[in-house]
Amino acid sequence: MEARAALLGPGDAHCTTVRVRFGDTDPYGIVYFVSYFRYCHRAIEEYLRAVGLKPEETFKNVEEGFGLPIVEAWARFRRPARYGEVLRVETRIQEIRPKAIIFRFEFFPEEGEELIAEGTANLVAIDRTWRVRDLPEKVRAAISAKRQP
Template sequence: MSAPATHETKFRVRYGETDAQGIVNNSNYLSYFEVGRVEWLRAAGLSYRDLERAGYGFVVVEAHAFYKRAARFDDALVLKTSLADFGRASFWFEYEVLRDGETVATGRTRHGCIEIGTGRPSRVPEEFVARLSGSAP
């Protein structure tokens, strides 16, 4: 299974994700992005759980979110997640949140690979690199 160029996740805004004005609180977009990453990895045949069992973790070292339109309770949203770039020890994901085809927010996160036991930086595991490059069986 090779990595998807873009993975789409559909969801609805829950009431508890909104603020007093009825708008999705900006901090929730980082949670949405996390859902997108997990689903993107799953579609690529990888999982955080398996990577953690192998002794690796991917930590967010940088996050950006750009808000273009307000999302509100019960809005049906689509989150598009794609791998933007990867190197020996880190990689970037990009995100686009849409409502009815219109961009609500975009974002980007950078992740560093660490050894869970020590917390020290590590190279991205070969299996992960193989799946990202399309050379995995």
């Protein structure tokens, strides 16, 4: 999956573009629903990079003893996206909780405003024993700084 990412102004969405590849589609050439969740994960990775966090040290940080697994994901599809189409994924922080981050995603054509799909992903902080813990301060600080106008 090709991807480009760009931060807009403070508090705005983080934008990632993805080109729909053949392997992302069903037999009709329409994006298979699972592919949207891969695009969302890619958008989270790019968002983390944009705020100065390394995804590989944020999703699972052995040294500091925390992880951020996705425990819930939701999506709604408004219109089909097809093979070859370039999508713009706008990623925002919907909510920061003491122990979780909820990302929100909106999919648009690269050069348009028609909503193709939308969704959320809920990441919960866990410790080495897989128990819920507070978000690491460095994660909270980096994401909170992005949200400040």
